[in-house]
Amino acid sequence: MKSEPNVFSIDDLIARPNQIEPWEGVRNYQARNFMREMECDDLAFFYHSNCKEAGIVGIMKIVKSAYVDDSAFDEKSPYFDSKSTLEKPRWWRVDVQFVRKFERTITLHELKIQSELADFQLVQRGNRLSILPVTETQWECILLQI
DNA sequence: GCCAACGTTGGC
């Protein structure tokens, strides 16, 4: 799960009450669909994007599976979407909880040079999805990079 | 700040 650290970083998550945060603002259908497949207690990597050192910075846990993202109803929110209505909500979010911050960032470059991760969507050309699936093999491989 | 690679919109 990606976030721009100048908007919301892993340190921001650590600072939250109970270290829990609703992951709102996902406005891409594919990313939304991946999020709706998540289950309680699933783990996810926290990825810092669009910053000096882009890469995976830690782990979080899904503590609430997908529910309606009501920031889409809020005209004052940057995530407002007039096409999402109470009757027919379009966007969803999950709640995540902090689990672990790595001692260092696993950079995108490091991920790219790992042959085992060649199929990982994050390292593929033109990847722009903010939420991506990780296989168990990929998960293990990434953890070994620390 | 540039720009390639996408996704979305909307006219037709």
Add this chain to the structure above:
DNA sequence: GCCAACGTTGGC
């Protein structure tokens, strides 16, 4: 349903 125009993402 096509596709050009436009907007966004995100690495560099």
